[in-house]
Amino acid sequence: MNQDSVVYLNGVFKPLSEAKISVLDRGFIFGDGVYEVVPVYCRRPFRMVQHLKRLENSLAAVGIPNPKSAAEWKTLFMEMVRQAPYEQQAVYLQITRGVAPRDHGFPHGVTPTVFMMVNPLKTPTPEQIEQGVACVSAEDFRWHRCDIKSISLLGNVLLRQVSVEAEATETVLFRDGFLTEASSSNILAVKKGVILAPPRDHLILPGISCEAVLEFASMLGIPVETRPVPREEVLTADELWLTSSGKEVLAVTMLDGKPVGDGSPGPVFKKMWAYFQTQK
Ligand SMILES: Cc1ncc(COP(=O)(O)O)c(C=O)c1O
Numbered sequence: 548m549n550q551d552s553v554v555y556l557n558g559v560f561k562p563l564s565e566a567k568i569s570v571l572d573r574g575f576i577f578g579d580g581v582y583e584v585v586p587v588y589c590r591r592p593f594r595m596v597q598h599l600k601r602l603e604n605s606l607a608a609v610g611i612p613n614p615k616s617a618a619e620w621k622t623l624f625m626e627m628v629r630q631a632p633y634e635q636q637a638v639y640l641q642i643t644r645g646v647a648p649r650d651h652g653f654p655h656g657v658t659p660t661v662f663m664m665v666n667p668l669k670t671p672t673p674e675q676i677e678q679g680v681a682c683v684s685a686e687d688f689r690w691h692r693c694d695i696k697s698i699s700l701l702g703n704v705l706l707r708q709v710s711v712e713a714e715a716t717e718t719v720l721f722r723d724g725f726l727t728e729a730s731s732s733n734i735l736a737v738k739k740g741v742i743l744a745p746p747r748d749h750l751i752l753p754g755i756s757c758e759a760v761l762e763f764a765s766m767l768g769i770p771v772e773t774r775p776v777p778r779e780e781v782l783t784a785d786e787l788w789l790t791s792s793g794k795e796v797l798a799v800t801m802l803d804g805k806p807v808g809d810g811s812p813g814p815v816f817k818k819m820w821a822y823f824q825t826q827k
Contacts, residue, residue: 548563548665551563555662555664566662573645580660580697581606581698584637584792585598585792586636586827587637595621595624602696606642611642627664627665631665633665637665640662641663645658669793678812679807680715682718682799683710685709686720688706694753703730709730716789717799721778726775727745727751728745734788734790736776736780737787738783740815741769743774744772755792756794760823767818781802785807788819796823798811
């Protein structure tokens with residue numbers, strides 16, 4: 548993405564260099580907004596309906612009126628996809644509560660700010676797919692509404708930095724001894740051929756890729772147990788996977804410097820990865 552790339556801001560398509568908002572925007576002042584990232588393969592959005600539903604849920608949870616109908620969002624998405632110069636895209640959409648004098652309470656009569664941009668979609672490298680990736684773990688100190696796809700991402704940013712500094716791909720999070728997710732991915736464990744999935748409650752983002760993977764599991768006949776997963780079970784898992792719009796499904800083969808399973812992507816991962824490729 549460069550300065551001439553077309554972005555969408557409040558009803559107008561314009562070059563990135565000309566897209567400006569007020570410093571009083573509540574997204575800037577309070578992180579008061581929500582977002583979505585939709586992966587696009589060969590100019591076809593992956594699971595757009597589910598992304599729009601999650602957007603609606605996030606908006607409702609924070610009390611920002613949805614500025615567009617699902618049909619209007621789809622039209623806008625497809626226009627962004629059409630204008631972008633890449634085939635594989637990550638469409639970013641952000642809505643903030645709008646511009647108002649700084650005061651914590653919701654302002655009256657403001658119009659939400661709507662911003663969209665398209666970046667090239669970065670998926671795992673062939674080496675990452677074949678060898679898996681290393682992760683580190685940390686205590687999940689974020690708030691208790693991680694189910695909202697909020698732009699207030701300071702907790703996630705600080706937790707991701709832990710793995711950046713360890714030269715690892717992700718930070719796997721535990722809250723009170725139980726697996727939640729990673730700093731910008733969901734996480735699934737595999738033990739004796741069964742996928743163990745942390746409950747989709749307020750402590751994790753309901754990932755669209757994770758939902759897809761669990762659906763694919765049922766098609767492939769792989770059993771899934773959705774329940775709290777204690778740290779000990781993660782440390783002795785046969786396989787550990789990250790899922791996200793950018794990572795699709797990716798094997799974690801080292802955690803905190805120790806091998807996961809035999810230290811290479813496992814057979815269940817290989818089956819799932821291959822199936823995912825046919826569905827995107
Ligand atoms: C904290 C967190 N969990 C999970 C995910 C994965 O969600 P999705 O599969 O919808 O990309 C993300 C994606 O950005 C995330 O930020």
